[in-house]
Amino acid sequence: xxxxxxxxFVPFLLIVALASCAQNDDGNLVRTIEEFDEAxxxxxxxxEIVLANGTWTDAEFKLKAEGLPDNPIKLIxxxxxxxxxxxxxxxxxxxxxxxxxxxxFKDGFTPTSEVIxxxxxxxxxxxxxxxxxxxxxxxxxxxxxxxxxWVAIYGKNxxxxxxxxxxxxxxxxxxxxxxxxxxxxxxxxxIEYNYFGPRQTLGSNGGETVRIGxxxxxxxxxxxxxxxxxxxxxxxxxxxxxxxxxGNEFRNNVFFESQGTLTMRHGHNTLVENNYFLGNRKANTxxxxxxxQYQTVRNxxxxxxxxxxxxxxxxxxxxxPNGPINRYDPVVDSFLDNNIVxxxxxIQLCAGSDEERSATPTGSSMSKNIIMSKTNPDPFTIYDDxxxxxxxxxxxxxxxxxxxxxxxxxxxxxxxxxxxGLRVPEQSLIDDIExxxxxxxxxxxxxxAEFYPKVDKVGAFQSGEVHSVAAGTNTILEAMDxxxxxxxxxxxxxxxxxxxxxAFVNHPITIKTGSGDKAVVRAEKSSFFVIENGxxxxxxxxxIDGAESPDQAGNNVISTSKYSMNRNYSLAVRDCKVxxxxxxxxxxxxKIYKNTFADSIEILNTEMTNITGSILSLDEETDDLGIxxxxxxxxxxxxxxxxxxxxxxxxxxxxxxxxFGPIVVVEGNEFTNTGLxxxxxxxxxxxxxxxxxxxxxxxxxxxxxxxxxYLTNGEPxxxxxxxxxxxxxxxRANNDEYTIENVVYK
Ligand code: CA
Numbered sequence: 001x002x003x004x005x006x007x008x009f010v011p012f013l014l015i016v017a018l019a020s021c022a023q024n025d026d027g028n029l030v031r032t033i034e035e036f037d038e039a040x041x042x043x044x045x046x047x048e049i050v051l052a053n054g055t056w057t058d059a060e061f062k063l064k065a066e067g068l069p070d071n072p073i074k075l076i077x078x079x080x081x082x083x084x085x086x087x088x089x090x091x092x093x094x095x096x097x098x099x100x101x102x103x104x105f106k107d108g109f110t111p112t113s114e115v116i117x118x119x120x121x122x123x124x125x126x127x128x129x130x131x132x133x134x135x136x137x138x139x140x141x142x143x144x145x146x147x148x149x150w151v152a153i154y155g156k157n158x159x160x161x162x163x164x165x166x167x168x169x170x171x172x173x174x175x176x177x178x179x180x181x182x183x184x185x186x187x188x189x190x191i192e193y194n195y196f197g198p199r200q201t202l203g204s205n206g207g208e209t210v211r212i213g214x215x216x217x218x219x220x221x222x223x224x225x226x227x228x229x230x231x232x233x234x235x236x237x238x239x240x241x242x243x244x245x246x247g248n249e250f251r252n253n254v255f256f257e258s259q260g261t262l263t264m265r266h267g268h269n270t271l272v273e274n275n276y277f278l279g280n281r282k283a284n285t286x287x288x289x290x291x292x293q294y295q296t297v298r299n300x301x302x303x304x305x306x307x308x309x310x311x312x313x314x315x316x317x318x319x320x321p322n323g324p325i326n327r328y329d330p331v332v333d334s335f336l337d338n339n340i341v342x343x344x345x346x347i348q349l350c351a352g353s354d355e356e357r358s359a360t361p362t363g364s365s366m367s368k369n370i371i372m373s374k375t376n377p378d379p380f381t382i383y384d385d386x387x388x389x390x391x392x393x394x395x396x397x398x399x400x401x402x403x404x405x406x407x408x409x410x411x412x413x414x415x416x417x418x419x420x421g422l423r424v425p426e427q428s429l430i431d432d433i434e435x436x437x438x439x440x441x442x443x444x445x446x447x448x449a450e451f452y453p454k455v456d457k458v459g460a461f462q463s464g465e466v467h468s469v470a471a472g473t474n475t476i477l478e479a480m481d482x483x484x485x486x487x488x489x490x491x492x493x494x495x496x497x498x499x500x501x502x503a504f505v506n507h508p509i510t511i512k513t514g515s516g517d518k519a520v521v522r523a524e525k526s527s528f529f530v531i532e533n534g535x536x537x538x539x540x541x542x543x544i545d546g547a548e549s550p551d552q553a554g555n556n557v558i559s560t561s562k563y564s565m566n567r568n569y570s571l572a573v574r575d576c577k578v579x580x581x582x583x584x585x586x587x588x589x590x591k592i593y594k595n596t597f598a599d600s601i602e603i604l605n606t607e608m609t610n611i612t613g614s615i616l617s618l619d620e621e622t623d624d625l626g627i628x629x630x631x632x633x634x635x636x637x638x639x640x641x642x643x644x645x646x647x648x649x650x651x652x653x654x655x656x657x658x659x660f661g662p663i664v665v666v667e668g669n670e671f672t673n674t675g676l677x678x679x680x681x682x683x684x685x686x687x688x689x690x691x692x693x694x695x696x697x698x699x700x701x702x703x704x705x706x707x708x709x710y711l712t713n714g715e716p717x718x719x720x721x722x723x724x725x726x727x728x729x730x731x732r733a734n735n736d737e738y739t740i741e742n743v744v745y746k
Contacts, residue, residue, distance in 0.1 A: 028048050028049055030049055033056075040063055045066070045097070047074075050077070055084045056085045057108075058089060061091040063092070063098060064124060066095045067095070069097055072098060075100045076102050081102065081452060083102065086105075088108060089105065090115050091117070093126045095124075096127045100116075100130070102134060103134045104137070106137045109139055110139070115150045116131060119154040119155065125154045127155040127157055130159040130161070133163065135452045141566065143170065143595065144565060144566045145204065147172035148170065149174075153175070153189055154180075159192075160189070161190070161191070161194065162450065164454070166198065167200075173209070173211045174199060175191065180217065188223050191226045191229065193229065195449075196209050197234075198233040198234070200236070201599060203630075203631065204658075208236060209234040211242040212243050213244035214244055218244045219267070219325065224248045228253065229253045230254045230447040232258075233259075235260060237260060239265065240260040243262070243264045244267055246270075249272075252275065253276070254278065255275065256444075257280050259283070262287070263310075266329070274300065275288075276440050276441065277301070277303065279313075281304040285306055285307055286315075288302075291317045292332075293330075293332040297334075297336045298339065300340075301342075302341045302342070303344070303423055304343050305345065305346075309351065310351060310352070312347060313344035313346060315348045317351050318330070318354075320359060321359040330359035332363055336366045337365065337366070337367045337368050338367075338369065340425065340435060341370065343423065345375050346376065347371070350384030350385070353384040360384045362388035365392065366391050370430070371396045373397065373400060376400075377401055380403055391407025392407045394408045395411055395432075458534075464483075464487035467482065469489045469490060471496050471497055474498070480509060486507075488510040488512060491513045493519070496519070501525060502529075505535035505536070508535070508536040510537075511542065522547055523548060526550060526552065527559040528556075532561050538573075539572070544577070544578045544579070545578075554584075556613070557588075558589065559591040560591070563595075564594075569599070570598055571601045571602070572602045573606055575606065581612060586679060589611065590617070592618060598632075598633075599631050600632040601616060601633045603634070605636070605637045605638060606639075608638070609639075611642070614680070615647045626656025626658070627654075633665070635666045639669065640669065642674075643674040644676065646682050649687045651690065662690075662691045662692060665695050666694075666699060667698055667699065668697075670700050671685055671704045674701075675705030676705050683705060694717070696721070700726065702726045702728065705728070708731070710733070716737075716738075720740045720741070722742045723744070725743065725745045
């Protein structure tokens with residue numbers, strides 16, 4: 001009997017052992033989306049779905065599941081970081097107590113409007129769930145202005161932590177907390193320890209990195225906590241963070257060289273505490289912008305912020321009296337206290353004051369702030385009545401002027417680097433405001449998915465190898481094919497080069513002659529160079545000649561892709577000579593297409609002669625939606641002679657206030673017989689519409705079409721100085737809100 005019993009028991013135990021073994025090894029491993037769907041259909045609390053290592057293409061994961069607090073349902077990678085989801089893919093979850101971990105979305109885009117969604121349908125939301133240790137990298141819709149959201153959090157009590165979100169190129173918020181139904185209000189989500197990697201300038205509204213709520217639900221409470229995140233050059237637009245709901249907290253976040261601000265765009269009772277803004281004197285870096293009621297901004301550290309107007313280090317806005325929900329509510333009972341501001345340029349009070357935004361702040365205070373800066377002797381700009389802000393116990397260095405009578409004590413500028421590598425005022429001042437230790441709450445290393453590197457992929461110009469290229473036909477093309485990002489093609493001194501095919505530029509590349517005679521480049525196709533998505537081009541010490549170009553209208557030297565580009569490009573032309581672009585009419589130097597965007601375009605020390613088209617026409621976004629084609633344009637120390645089209649035509653239409661550019665510098669140039677061709681529809685030699693910052697100086701116009709300005713909203717800065725206009729019509733402008741110094745007509 002005993003033997004029999006034993007005999008019966010042993011196989012049973014074996015089966016149990018084998019079954020649990022299979023469960024761990026293979027039973028819950030899924031290799032296809034069909035296997036995934038099957039696994040989802042029978043999930044029980046405590047179950048785990050393991051995605052097999054490898055590449056998953058065009059996979060839409062929909063996970064509906066009900067876990068329990070002690071027995072959550074998990075969706076994990078076989079090995080974190082080795083499950084790569086690409087193509088047209090996404091993930092949506094609903095139910096409760098779900099944990100997702102270890103996934104990488106890379107080099108694809110979502111076919112819907114969200115990549116990771118905390119809902120599977122309008123009614124089915126996720127609650128008490130978590131996405132952690134996961135990545136979305138370069139997962140941008142190829143249509144630049146086709147909007148989507150990378151992470152959309154609905155429901156309640158969800159957590160998004162230790163994830164890396166890197167390189168969103170198309171329009172749409174990187175991470176949004178949605179409050180669009182009752183079931184998503186007062187949600188208590190926690191967003192922490194995430195790495196928000198570089199986000200390029202979008203050149204339009206819609207480039208926010210984090211948004212909580214929308215104007216429609218902005219008077220509802222969200223109660224979301226955003227803490228201990230690292231924002232690394234998140235420069236999509238003016239709003240890095242767009243707070244649009246009540247009761248949210250932003251604590252212990254680091255904003256590294258990010259262009260834009262943490263903006264309390266809507267909603268009340270926000271806490272902004274102990275955040276670090278490190279501008280490092282980079283352009284357009286900003287801090288904190290206060291709008292609405294009961295906002296508390298305290299104990300933040302701001303260093304090296306150069307932004308002005310709405311992207312200043314500190315901004316308190318004016319509001320609209322009894323305005324509609326989508327406009328600016330006045331600042332009421334809000335506090336800007338105990339902050340340290342070092343080497344930053346602007347603090348603006350009652351910003352945005354105009355006929356509509358006429359309500360000044362009330363019941364508010366600015367106290368015990370330490371402001372140390374020699375970068376701007378007049379850091380304060382006050383646009384309206386500040387009597388509703390109480391100033392008390394603030395400290396300012398002696399060199400800085402403050403137009404406010406009371407509440408500021410002057411001390412010597414004394415700033416040193418502390419043991420944590422941060423620039424700080426004297427310790428006694430820090431102690432006076434009980435700021436605590438000045439130290440970054442998180443770093444790049446302590447945030448994001450632990451397995452995923454945080455490296456910049458795009459090579460800077462001339463950062464790679466140098467390839468010598470022999471003179472001849474298509475030798476440049478062969479060298480380009482063999483090049484890597486950042487490489488340089490070195491042409492022979494005085495060599496002759498012919499392109500019989502388009503030279504497609506797929507990554508950053510420099511083409512140059514060394515210090516000797518310029519190599520000459522000619523082309524038989526309608527373009528010499530075509531900058532494709534991901535490309536950037538630098539031409540140095542070259543002679544570009546149109547003599548071999550086809551006899552047809554509309555040729556160009558450089559073109560962007562004809563298709564939408566979701567990655568910004570840059571173009572630099574230095575020490576070059578450009579001649580004989582005249583085989584037929586409208587031979588342009590640069591031809592851009594809609595839905596493309598340049599971070600920077602430079603023409604330096606260059607001579608251009610005998611051209612039937614235009615040089616830089618950056619005016620393809622004509623819908624007046626605040627979209628434009630280039631952020632920074634510089635034309636310097638160059639000569640333009642016999643150019644039938646315009647030298648520069650830059651257009652940013654509409655009244656949007658969420659971007660910084662275009663920013664244009666025109667300095668030290670000669671324009672002779674330019675802009676007078678009958679096909680030049682602009683009728684101008686240079687025309688700037690909606691440019692936000694324009695400096696024109698030390699330049700001469702000779703027998704040329706006039707300079708034309710169209711100044712729009714955003715308090716554009718326009719300065720024209722030391723300019724001679726000979727036999728050239730007067731500057732044309734739609735108003736006189738620009739500065740003009742020493743402009744001589746002859
Ligand atoms: Ca915005």
